[in-house]
Amino acid sequence: MSLLLVIEQVLNGLQFGVMLFLMAAGLTLIFGVMGLINLAHGSLYMIGAFAAAAVAGATGSFLLGLISALAAAAAMGAIVELTVIRRLYKRDHLDQVLATFALILIFSEGTRWVFGSFPLYLDVPNWLSGPVTLPGGIEYPAYRLAIIVVGFAVAAGLFWMIGRTRIGIQIRAGETDREMIAALGIDIDRLYTLVFALGAALAGLAGALVGAIQSVQVGMGEPVLILAFVVIVIGGIGSIKGAFIGAILLGLTDTLGRSFLPVLFGTVMDPSAATAVGSALASMLIYILMAAVLIYRPTGLFGRV
Amino acid sequence: MTREGIVNAVIALGLLLVPLWALWANEPFTITLATKVAILALAGVGLNLALGLGGLVSLGHAVFFGIGGYAMGILAQHAQTFDPIMEAPFLIEGTKSMPVIWLVAVVSSALAALAIGALSLRTSGVYFIMITLAFGQMFYYFAISWPAYGGEDGLSIYVRNEFPGLNTLNPIEFFGITYVLLLAALFLSARIAASPFGLALTSARQSPQRVETVGLRPFRLRLTVFVISGAITGLAGALFADLNRFVSPTMFSWQMSGEIMIFVILGGVARLFGPVAGAALFILLEHWLGGVSEYWLIWVGALLLAVVLFAPGGLIGLVTRGQK
């Protein structure tokens, strides 16, 4: 197994990881500030992807598609928050689960109604379509590298926003003490809508970026949503830092597991059995990681006790 | 008789009379629909024990439904190909006998519930929801990537399994089996709810501190009910696979977990017959709306949203106007 292959897979793992971070960051913010579990976050991811594919397909501009994805997901997030989600903050988790599950059904079938059951395709823009040569002579797709860069940039931006800006102070206040934000004279309703729309925009961005690598179709959001949950369980709920480290850890574990476990088993088994056992085990690896974290620290690596 | 008691009796009788009428009217498809209702209701009765009595919002009950389904699929597959499951150190062969399949389904889903419960019940609230959902996904991907039993395509079983003394290929007789099992599970649930264990468990849902202070441990109560709950849902999974003569990874999917939960909620959480009413309503909607629009799930979503926001007691709550 060559070093080049390992580096390539590590980069793939990072790319997967930052995507998961964009999803998990919104979820964990929404939970941290509003105490809401949002199953429909995957739908916002899907909406971002569809908006990007539709607009890029019509205009031929990838950037325009990306902007529409952000706008569409944020707008849909704000609408949903104003109409449904804000009725749920005071409800128990069961009601939140059910109502947001209902939203998944509505969004998924609604999208199928509008766009049909066939997948859409979003093309990687020309200026990012080729490979780039990294130091050491590694060829890596420019688009995937761009995703990694965008992901890290968004992560840095979020850390800056939460640590240094006025809105960030309000968010942190909301996480630790809900009474306090009212006492500080902050408009809670507006803050909640804003946080929800921000989380939605991050999900929409993730959906659009991934949409150019995979096909854009109904149901694409939920598997990513569940992985983002695993990230949050590992990282600790309400923690952006936990979400980031959890996401990278999960992205690397999954990607490296899938490419190297079958090879690893191949050293002790015959090839077809090794592929079967290796890939089956690889598909379970992140959940085993989650179980291990649960045994070691039930509140997650960076969760508050 | 309480108002809820009357509603329960009407539901139970209705579920029996509809297929009997269908038999007389020669409408075998209606019998199949009723069978589906009985089986899905059984899965819901399982979840309702954990959710209604224990307050455990499990979004991973498809795991047990799927394990039950695969228990049936694997045993029947080996029986129909005459290929033993293992020969050493001792011989285990497949089987077409329902009671044996049920036993395997119940035991294996109970074991899975024990493992998943032991891990996920270390947490509570949102964590528990996310973790059960994640474990469900783990089984789903495992079933897809494990090639020995059909992988993504699943397993088809050519002939329905056998039950001593009955002709299971006759729809009404198979319905009878599922109906009796459903009633048995309902009886079991009612007994558990009224038992010392049930009192301790429901108290732990309302005030875990109180339960600890009288010398009982909420974790053990919850784990116990989670295992019983998983076992019942597993049994339902075996029957569902037998109804379709087919099992695939979709039985493990998060949508399946969500649907089982919808049965419980549409009917009314912690209501004994809630899952039966919910499953019946769901199948009726699927049948009617599915005939009108390809996108019928939108209306299910809208209905669910309306129930959660405006009618928290579910269907039975509406009919009994909140009375017990």
Add this chain to the structure above:
Amino acid sequence: MSAPVLQIDGVTKRFGALVASDGVTLDLRPGEIHALIGPNGAGKSTLIAQIAGGLTPDAGRVVLDSADVTALDTAARAQAGLARTFQISALAMEHTVLQNAVLGALGARGGRLALFRSVLDDSELREKAEAALDRVGLSDAAGTVTAALSHGQRRQLEVAVALTLNPKVFLMDEPMAGLGMEGTAAMTTLLDSLRAEAPILLVEHDMDAVFKLADRISVLVAGRIIATGTPDAIRADAGVREAYLGDEAPA
């Protein structure tokens, strides 16, 4: 003097730089009511949690009936005979009063919980629960849903559940809190009669009740016991007056 039933021996708990319990030592003798008083923030809740089992001390021991229970969890301490009541009622609100009392009797009986027998048809549990409700004067409310009880009745129910546990020790966290004059008087009479059953470690803010009921009083200030003694001795203690009682001390 007979051996103490409950001994708290050098219990210390730190949260970062804050020392919430600083080498707390006190004991509870058969037949007595030992009151623990102290200003808000003195560390009473932390101490209660360490006695009841919710928190493990950093140092020191909790000894119940000559057995070291420091390493045991809340449930095990309850089984060992520690009956705790809560400041904010922790009851199963959807259940009836009788069901809450039966739950206590069920926990006290121990062993495996039956899955299929009816709990309310169990005459042993029921009689014990009814006796406890009778003792606190709640018999008439047995069939009432707990959420419908008045605040004072919930306090009584807390005590009734504790009674069903065959306690060796009562640990009561502000049983008078929020009660009116009449309620406080009734609760005082009830507690007075309970000490015959098992000694009471009484954490309480109501000074009138404390000085009326207590055989001994310990004063907790900033995590430390600054004085222990009879009500008269505490009333006269200059250190206590200065640190805590101030002008509030009853004459």
